[in-house]
Amino acid sequence: MGNAAAVMTGLNSIEIQERPMPEPAPGQAVIRVEAVGVCGSDVAYYRYGKIGPFVVDGPFILGHEVSGQVVAVGDGVDNVNVGDRVAVEPGTPDRSCEECRAGRYHLCPNLEFLATPPYDGALLQYLAMDARCYFPIPDSMSYEHGALLEPLSVGLWGCQRANLQAGDDVLITGAGPVGLLAAEAARALGAGSVSLTDISDYRLGVARDHGFAVEKSDAPTSRTFDVLLECSGAPGVLAAGLGRLHEAGRAAVIGLAKSEEVPLPLSTLNWKEITISMVNRYKDTWPLGIALVSSGRINLEGLVTHSFSLPQTAAALENTSTEPESLKAMIYPQRL
Structure with missing residues (x-):
């Protein structure tokens, strides 16, 4: 079983490469990544190599709007199980600093955020993260809508x-x-x-x-x-x-x-x-977002306008400039 990744090897350059299959450390879980939405920040890194103080230095994996299915759990994980369909909150705080202790974990100075240098993102087939970043979604919710919970x-x-x-x-x-x-x-x-x-x-x-x-x-x-x-x-x-x-x-x-x-x-x-x-991203929003979407209070239909396989990642990143009627491009890493 491989772990193909769409790797940014330079400005406006994407290559499909194999990455090691992740093993869950204690407190982590591994997901099979099913859907990744393209964000404007991904496009900015792809085109310009930086956003403010965050600079791409070497090969880099984009993507932070993510959903998937749990395939392995590490020791001490009790919030998700193998087989769960999950949406991913892409930032892992240290949970021990002053901001985290005050409940402002999204302002953690040591936050490890997917696809924000130096931390790789989720445009690959299998991803390991702190399991507390995973939120189960109901079977009635598509993986596309699970990924849209991040911009929501x-x-x-x-x-x-x-x-x-x-x-x-x-x-x-x-x-x-x-x-x-x-x-x-x-x-x-x-x-x-x-x-x-x-x-x-x-x-x-x-x-x-x-x-x-x-x-x-x-x-x-x-x-x-x-x-x-x-x-x-x-x-x-x-x-x-x-x-x-x-x-x-x-x-x-x-x-x-x-x-x-x-x-x-x-x-x-x-x-x-x-x-x-x-506004700096979000905190404590995934349970509310899942409840509002799954109950029909929020309508996500029609927002995903274009779909791409993993080898089409470059086209997905260029989508907003090539397609005037584009809102959200979605990449499916399991499609090769």
Whole structure:
């Protein structure tokens, strides 16, 4: 039994290589990887070799939106069993530092996050991780939807960081996969209304099909909102979105801006007492996400627009630039 991996050997270069078959250490479990979603961070590493301080140095495996089936468990594992279908939370904290002890494990300075240098990702056939990062999913949930729980978790955590309350009117800027999933999360958590903005007619069409109000970014209405979830990272969008909040409005910044410095209208924000929260991934979101998806409260249909085998990984990473009607590309490592 082999363990084929899609290895980034240089910028814009992927090779299929064999990696050792993993054995579970105590507390670990091995999964057969069934589905891996392509994230914008994977594309950035593939094209540019770095994101901020994280630099690819040598052969590297991408992929952190993962689901699979447990094939082996190590000593002391009691939360999953062989045969369980699982979704993967891709960050392993040390569970002993000050942040972890305070319950902020996602801010652990020693977090080992899949596909964030120097840690390889999940675009291979078999993966060993701390079993506490695995969450069983019901048979009714597809592996594709299991992998989508990772970007959905970003949306769920963004809603929590913005202190979203039942009945809030929510504006989401950016209707890509994270924006659409943040919209689904906001609606499931009780938002009174959810509106998305984007420059893409295709993405706004998908949002409309999911039952959300939409606006073109270059033709905004005068409507104002209680909560802003900024998911685009595009220049000027955060400031414009903050300007559309009511008094005591709350915002969560989810999309990463390319510039480290972003101008904000501080006099307006002060006058209205706007609260701005930053979002760094997520914490404690997988059980909630699984419950909301499996109960039908969140609709993931239609978000996976393109499918690829493991040898087609390069095409999957190039998908958003080659296909204008692309949302989420999904790679299936068992397909060779």
